[in-house]
Amino acid sequence: MPKPKLVHVVYRTRQLEAMLRWYATVFDARIVYRNPALAFLTFDDEHHRFAFADLAVIAPDGENTAQAPVGVDHIAYEVPSLSALLASWESLKDEGIEPYWCVNHGMSASLYYADPDGNQIEFSVDCFASKAECTDYFQGDAIGANPVGIEYDPADWLARIRAGASEAELLAIDPAAPVSPIRGRLEALAV
Numbered sequence: 001m002p003k004p005k006l007v008h009v010v011y012r013t014r015q016l017e018a019m020l021r022w023y024a025t026v027f028d029a030r031i032v033y034r035n036p037a038l039a040f041l042t043f044d045d046e047h048h049r050f051a052f053a054d055l056a057v058i059a060p061d062g063e064n065t066a067q068a069p070v071g072v073d074h075i076a077y078e079v080p081s082l083s084a085l086l087a088s089w090e091s092l093k094d095e096g097i098e099p100y101w102c103v104n105h106g107m108s109a110s111l112y113y114a115d116p117d118g119n120q121i122e123f124s125v126d127c128f129a130s131k132a133e134c135t136d137y138f139q140g141d142a143i144g145a146n147p148v149g150i151e152y153d154p155a156d157w158l159a160r161i162r163a164g165a166s167e168a169e170l171l172a173i174d175p176a177a178p179v180s181p182i183r184g185r186l187e188a189l190a191v
Contacts, residue, residue: 010051101151103150
């Protein structure tokens with residue numbers, strides 16, 4: 001796998017307003033997208049450096065919102081291309097390490113893994129050629145209709161790339177596709 005670059009952290013909270021104020025104050029972060037359940041913030045040209053899931057509204061599959069723990073949900077790392085992401089998926093799969101969630105969020109496509117302790121790690125690639133285009137995605141209609149994204153099969157995508165499909169073609173989110181449920185570490189630990 002190419003050396004991934006740390007890009008964002010996602011937190012679970014029951015104090016969304018307080019968390020947003022704190023990160024705005026400490027990091028001079030601004031909100032790039034918000035709905036009742038989720039908020040995405042950045043402090044630089046990255047499309048988001050922090051995201052927050054409001055546990056009063058939402059919890060990953062298999063978790064009760066009242067019992068879901070607060071704190072770090074996952075840490076995300078970026079790889080340079082979809083081909084690199086899928087090549088790393090294939091290498092890790094050969095080692096018996098498989099993702100529990102493969103989802104195209106619209107601004108980025110991701111593979112989510114859980115380490116042996118259940119810590120969640122996301123490896124992602126941007127869906128657009130520039131960070132500005134990824135940030136613009138947060139302002140469009142598509143994210144409001146589907147803020148989570150759609151699941152994909154990495155084996156299918158890798159086969160399609162090897163058959164000549166372009167990365168841009170695969171990374172373009174299908175607005176008619178079903179919205180993915182949010183998946184999390186409990187699901188990963190059950191595997």
